[in-house]
Amino acid sequence: MKHFRFMTIGAIVLTFAGAASAHESAGIAGGFISGFLHPILGWDHVVAMVAVGLWGAFLGSPAIWILPVVFPLVMAFGGALGVMGVPIPAVETGIAASAVVLGAMVAIAARPPIWVAALIVGVFAIFHGHAHGTELPNAASPLAYSIGFVISTGLLHLSGIAFGLLVRWPAGKIAVRAAGGAIALAGIGFLTGAV
Amino acid sequence: MINSSRALVFWALLAIPQLGLAHSPIEGIDKFYSGLLHPAFVPAHLLLLLALGLFIGQRGAKDNELAILVFSVAVTVGLIAAWFSIGGEIEVLILGVAASVGILILASFSAGRYWCALIAALAGLLLGMDSAQDTLSGKEKFVSLLGSGLGIYLLFLYPLALADTFNKKFWQTIGVRVFGSWIAASSLLVLALSYLSV
Numbered sequence: 001m002k003h004f005r006f007m008t009i010g011a012i013v014l015t016f017a018g019a020a021s022a023h024e025s026a027g028i029a030g031g032f033i034s035g036f037l038h039p040i041l042g043w044d045h046v047v048a049m050v051a052v053g054l055w056g057a058f059l060g061s062p063a064i065w066i067l068p069v070v071f072p073l074v075m076a077f078g079g080a081l082g083v084m085g086v087p088i089p090a091v092e093t094g095i096a097a098s099a100v101v102l103g104a105m106v107a108i109a110a111r112p113p114i115w116v117a118a119l120i121v122g123v124f125a126i127f128h129g130h131a132h133g134t135e136l137p138n139a140a141s142p143l144a145y146s147i148g149f150v151i152s153t154g155l156l157h158l159s160g161i162a163f164g165l166l167v168r169w170p171a172g173k174i175a176v177r178a179a180g181g182a183i184a185l186a187g188i189g190f191l192t193g194a195v
Numbered sequence: 196m197i198n199s200s201r202a203l204v205f206w207a208l209l210a211i212p213q214l215g216l217a218h219s220p221i222e223g224i225d226k227f228y229s230g231l232l233h234p235a236f237v238p239a240h241l242l243l244l245l246a247l248g249l250f251i252g253q254r255g256a257k258d259n260e261l262a263i264l265v266f267s268v269a270v271t272v273g274l275i276a277a278w279f280s281i282g283g284e285i286e287v288l289i290l291g292v293a294a295s296v297g298i299l300i301l302a303s304f305s306a307g308r309y310w311c312a313l314i315a316a317l318a319g320l321l322l323g324m325d326s327a328q329d330t331l332s333g334k335e336k337f338v339s340l341l342g343s344g345l346g347i348y349l350l351f352l353y354p355l356a357l358a359d360t361f362n363k364k365f366w367q368t369i370g371v372r373v374f375g376s377w378i379a380a381s382s383l384l385v386l387a388l389s390y391l392s393v
Contacts, residue, residue: 065369065372065373068373068376069301069372069373069376072376072377072379072380073301073379073380073383076379076380076381076383076384077383079380079383079384079387080383080386080387083384083387083388084387133384133387136384136385141238142384142385142388143238143239143242143290143381143385144238146380146381146384146385147238147242147377150377150380150381150384151377154373
């Protein structure tokens with residue numbers, strides 16, 4: 001009788017089995033979240049994106065908005081190359097180098113003409129886009145994934161711009177240049193495999 | 196003994212709570228509501244609606260009343276076409292128009308009111324035509340298309356109002372242009388993916 005009761009309880013409990021998900025995320029929301037998290041979960045992406053915002057803010061108008069606008073567009077081009085399987089050599093090295101170069105530009109307070117700054121940012125955007133783009137065909141919803149990672153990239157730029165606006169004050173200028181130096185050092189760490 | 200068994204069953208059931216949903220999921224909801232949510236749940240539609248709203252708002256709603264009117268008519272024509280199941284897989288076209296409009300926003304291209312109306316007509320027609328839900332027919336399809344029409348108008352008007360209202364300060368106009376670049380970038384990426392799968 002006791003065994004019968006336990007079996008009854010067990011049978012009742014079994015009828016409440018929840019759905020088993022083969023993947024952590026699915027559908028539009030899953031695609032968006034995985035795309036949104038892709039740049040944020042990679043330190044090499046994060047520091048380079050923040051450096052773009054910092055440099056834009058450091059250079060002032062119109063660089064403060066031209067650089068963050070150029071980046072996603074060229075990144076889309078790099079992403080398209082990644083989607084189509086067009087190989088780009090040393091993508092990870094390029095991403096690490098972007099942190100070194102962009103961080104160094106902020107640290108040394110480089111003020112090149114806007115088209116040179118856009119060109120430098122654009123070249124590195126291809127590497128970042130390629131890395132994101134290769135993940136795109138496997139995403140639960142490719143469009144939601146791409147919207148997620150573009151927004152996430154833009155928000156990282158914005159955080160760089162927000163910090164970079166400190167250049168209005170002398171102490172802030174030092175802080176921004178120090179942040180650029182730290183980003184460049186982190187990039188060296190990525191390049192050498194130390195980080 | 197019987198009481199203890201009952202208590203055991205009670206606690207076993209409490210230990211397996213299920214997810215409580217405050218809102219109905221999209222499956223099983225009313226057809227009109229499902230249609231209303233359709234443009235919000237199809238990312239390509241959402242991108243084009245955002246892009247078009249920002250594009251017209253960026254140029255001023257007052258100066259582009261013609262485009263707003265033309266958009267309404269084009270959506271209606273598109274929905275009628277969807278009712279008769281005219282048109283096939285046009286998501287790629289929708290993304291192409293979204294990418295183009297995104298670039299126009301980014302460039303802050305000064306299009307005349309007739310150009311704006313033409314772009315609005317194309318966008319409205321495509322969105323309407325792509326709003327049919329395959330599994331529906333008859334009255335259910337009609338009600339769903341009515342909902343989609345309303346959803347499309349609403350999702351077009353929000354970004355339009357935002358871009359029209361927030362175009363006084365420099366940073367506001369830049370914000371709209373940045374959004375344009377995001378829309379263009381997202382659309383271009385998926386266009387590349389679509390091209391690959393053709």
